[in-house]
Each structure stands twice: as C-alpha cells, then as structure tokens.
Amino acid sequence: MATIQDVAKMAGLSRTTVSRVINQHPYVTEEKKRLVSKAMKELNYVPNSSARRLRRQQTETIAVYVPRITNPFFSHLVEVMEKEAAKKGYQLILCQTSYKKEQERSFLELLKTKQVDGLILTSIENDWSEIEPYLAYGPIVVCNEYSDSAQVPLVFLDQIEGGYIGTKHLIEQGYTKLGYCTGDHKSSRVAHDRRIGFLKALNEAGLQMKDEWYFGGAYSVQDGKNTFETLRNLEDPPQALFTGSDEVAAGIVKAAGDAGWNVPQDLAVIGFDNQPLAELMELTTVEQPIESIASQAMGLMIESIKSKRASVRKEVILPLKMIQRSST
Amino acid sequence: MATIQDVAKMAGLSRTTVSRVINQHPYVTEEKKRLVSKAMKELNYVPNSSARRLRRQQTETIAVYVPRITNPFFSHLVEVMEKEAAKKGYQLILCQTSYKKEQERSFLELLKTKQVDGLILTSIENDWSEIEPYLAYGPIVVCNEYSDSAQVPLVFLDQIEGGYIGTKHLIEQGYTKLGYCTGDHKSSRVAHDRRIGFLKALNEAGLQMKDEWYFGGAYSVQDGKNTFETLRNLEDPPQALFTGSDEVAAGIVKAAGDAGWNVPQDLAVIGFDNQPLAELMELTTVEQPIESIASQAMGLMIESIKSKRASVRKEVILPLKMIQRSST
DNA sequence: TTGTACGCGTTATCAA
C-alpha cells in the first residue's frame, strides 16, 4: 500500500507538497500538481483515512440511533439520512438500540472514543441526564423524539396537531363514539402529545369517551388483530378508532373484514404514518413528513460539526398531513 | 480529552504499561493494574480510536451494501447483521447503492482508504471485474447475490429450489394454467434461477405456458395492481400466478379483490419472502431464511478479517421453505 | 512557492 511518502519520492517532491495537492491548498505550481497527480495515479495511491482522522481530529462519520431498522418508519428515516450524508462526504454508522437502555448507552462510547463526529438520536431510551455528558465530546441532534431539558437541536413533528387533525376528521365524518388505540412507550412524548390532540378534538366537539374504548400497548399487525377481538366483544363498541400506527390499523381492518364487518360502515379506522401498507389497505392516515425530518436533522448535524460551536437548544417543528382513503 | 500519556503521568508509570493494562497483556503486577485503572477512571480516559486504527491497521468496522434500506428484505438482513456485528465489537457502515453502478463503485473506496476492514455485498450492480481488484485491500463477502467468477465466500439461497417448490405447490393444488410474474434485474442470477425452478416444475407436470402469461418488471405493490389489470383483459388468463415478491403478490390480490374476483378461486397467487405483509394479506409464500443468511455472512466476514488469509471461493447454499396461507 | 520538522495517540519491539 503506497503512502504519501512514496508519492513524494516518485514525484521528486516533498510530502508537504503532495499533501497540499491532495487538500487543494493554494500556492502550488500547475506543473507540480500534474507531477503529483501522475505519481498518485501510478501508485494507485489513496490517503489513509485512519491517519487523516488522527491528524485532523475528525472522522467524517455520523452515528444514527434507531430502535430497529426493520421498522419502516425508521428505515425510511435512515434511508434519507444516509443519502444526505453521502452527498456531503459523510459515512453513517447504524446503531440499533433494540429499545434497550444499556444498548443505547454502550453506543454512546462511539462519540467518546472519537469514532464518530456526532450522534443523531431518533429515539431516546435513557434519561437525558445520562446522555447529556457526552455533549462534551461532540454534537448531538435529536430527531423525531422530544426532550424538555436537552440543549441540542430537536427536529420533531407536531404530534398534538397530528392527534387533533386525525380525530377531527373522524368527527367530521359523523362518528361520535371514538376509541383510541396506541402503543404507550415509556418516556415517549410522542404518544403523550397525540393523546392530548385527540382529547382536544373530542372536547371541542363536546364528545365523551368511555374507558373501555381505550386500547393500549398496540404496536404490531397482530396487536391490531387482538384489539379488534377485544373490541367486538364490547357491549357498546366505538364506531371509529384512532390508532398510533398503520400496522395496528391494518391489523384491525383485516380482523374486522375477516369477521364480516364492513369498514368503514361498521367500524372506521385511521392509521398513522402513511406507510406503503396504508396505501395497500386503503387506510386513511396521518402522514409524517419523514424525508423532511431526516434531511433537516442531518443538515443540522453537519452544520454543528462544522461550526464547532457549543450546542444550543433549537426546536424545529414540522407539520403533519391528513391522507384520506376508504377506511373512514 | 485525556490521553494515554496523562494516565501514565497520573499513575506514575510509562505509557507502555498503561497500554498493557488496556489491552490486557500479561506481565503486569496487580498493583500497577489497580493504579492504572484508578487513573483512567479519574481522568475519564478512553483510548482514541483513530490512533488505534492507525497503529493496528484495522478499523473494526464493516461496510454493508444494500440497494435501499427501506426494502424490507434488506432492512431485515441489515438488522441481523448489525446485531451480530455489535456482539463481536464491530461497527456497521450502511451503504445504499440505489441500484446504481457508480454509487456502488464510490463506496468501494471505503475499503481502499482503510475506513473499513471488509465489505459485505447484498446486491451487485457492477461486473465482478470492477470489484475484484479491491480484494487486495480487504475481504469481501457476497450475500444473497451470486457471481460465477467471484473468489470469495458466497452465502445465498437455492432459488432454483424456491421457484420449484412454489410452482409445484400450485400444481398440487390442481392449477394447470400457471403464470409467472417477477422483476427482471439485470445481472441478477436470483431471478434467473427462480425461473429455471419454475420451468422445471412445469416440465415435470407436462404443463405448457403461454407467452402472455409472463409478466415482467414487477417490483412494487403498484406493479402488482397493474399486472392484474393486464391479466384480467386476457382472453385466456392463467388460473394461478407465481410472483417474485410479496409486495407484487399483495398488489395483485388487492386489485383482484377490488375487481370482485375471489382469491384463490378465480386466481391463486403465491408470493416470495414471507414478509409481515404476507401474513397480513394471508399470502401463501416461499420463506427466505433471512436471519440465517445474515448471520452466516457476518460470521464469514469476521472470520476472514481475523484469519487474514487470501480470499477463497466458498458457497453456502441455504434452503427455502413453503408457507401455505389462503391465497392458493 | 516549496521544504523541514514536529505532533496527532497508540502499540510493538527491544533492551534492561
């Protein structure tokens, strides 16, 4: 493997000059530039990135935390981030926390050991107080999640609005008995906010909700199917259901169909995300502008790396959009 | 940021000894070990990974190529690989080729510039001759794809068998007019082999196929819907359809249902992959053992990195499995 | 416009 030294020797110049050519410094004669380029090509030379990293104290690598990459929401987020990063010459290291606090913590070392220039968190398992100290080692951007105390850029969606417009849509369709079905993730503000939006819409319309119309802990298609089983055995079931994800909504619609119910006549269902599956099942849903969260988060990350300024809090709140299909 | 020098000073020892403690070399007194550990903790010291990489000439990082991470097949593959890698102390760099030759080529530089120890390819866009020279810089493992000339470990599925068992299943159900619907990716041997399996089953049963029962270029749900539109306008449509993916199969089933056709009475459809969507739509499908391809590929990769032997060809062929549901 | 010399933080070699 050729080093910069070999190139210098072949070109009959010093390492410094070669380095200058590589890094496009001014004050190098065109002639020597050519000489260097020729030698580089001949030796099939490429700068060693470990040496560069050490010298420059930066890695041009960014770590992205997701719970699981198989979750379509997160894989879409990562897809956009990776492209955005590649465009600007950055690599992406994928970190799956599997919803586990200790996994998340162990990945934090990447920043401390200078394996990456920065961290983008798309989910947060630990208390912010666990994460905060690592800010000393590099920038952190939070994306999709929310934290009150984090002094970092936060890019997230207006989930209150999301809960509100989804619910309002159901109300406008004439349903009055509305149920609520979501996952209920620990620290997650997302679920919390959506619920507030849901209740706000209910209040405005002067509607009441029964306790038994609340279904928690639903994440998957299977959970959706189970939810329907519970629902159908209710004496007074809801007419319409607000759900926290397209998967759950799809499960409910599927189980309802199998049981001979008509959607939306017997039961209306609204999903969340506008995943490919939502189109397939013709689910009304609330679309999250994933591409725009992802690219904004990555943009803020690279900006933070380059500016080297101390981290400051900055909220970027993005709007959500109703997509109406035939499940409501 | 504390360095090994700082630790040495605080512990009143040499850098060498500190390094020995960090790397668990023998011949260090328990007492000095304690001294060092204490200093490390006090200074909140962590070895700088760039320096380590430079010195050791390895990165503990592996690049994984996928076309797009949003494709559920690949995200599942990556999910397993990342976990497997993390378990063994390796990081994963995600490279999306977007099915583009030049993207793929540009990522190859990662190996040459020593940013990663090795490459796992889950898809191949360029001719192998383009990739082969990079073997000089580190190991490459091919996973899910196939190449005749590649002198590297290859982990792939017996797609001939896949095409065969899927088709045979249809024949056993009594269908005699079988159609074939897949994507047709350039260099991909996958599609090629499945087709061979399909034809083999047909031959064995003495069945003929009409040209118009072949539908190409189908990848997405939407493609599946379009395929159904074409099919329904045929004078003599096939009774059953072998498809190359669950997405396509789902699109067909959905469009058929919307058009008032009964599945499987009017049209039977078999998918491929056994994705979550297949369960939702109750698609009969051919399951690919994704977890096992992924972990075997990663295992072979890490083995190659550690052994440092020259790359040799080695084929690992994994079996496929029928999953029967109600679409056939 | 070019070159000399030092340092980035580790680890491997050799000698003590």
Add this chain to the structure above:
DNA sequence: TTGATAACGCGTACAA
C-alpha cells in the same frame, strides 16, 4: 515485570 523509542501516515507551523 517495566520502560524508552520507534513507527503507523498524515497535516501544518514555520522557515527559507
């Protein structure tokens, strides 16, 4: 059992 010293490959003051 420990320590001094020389790499690993590169970039950049500083001097010329």
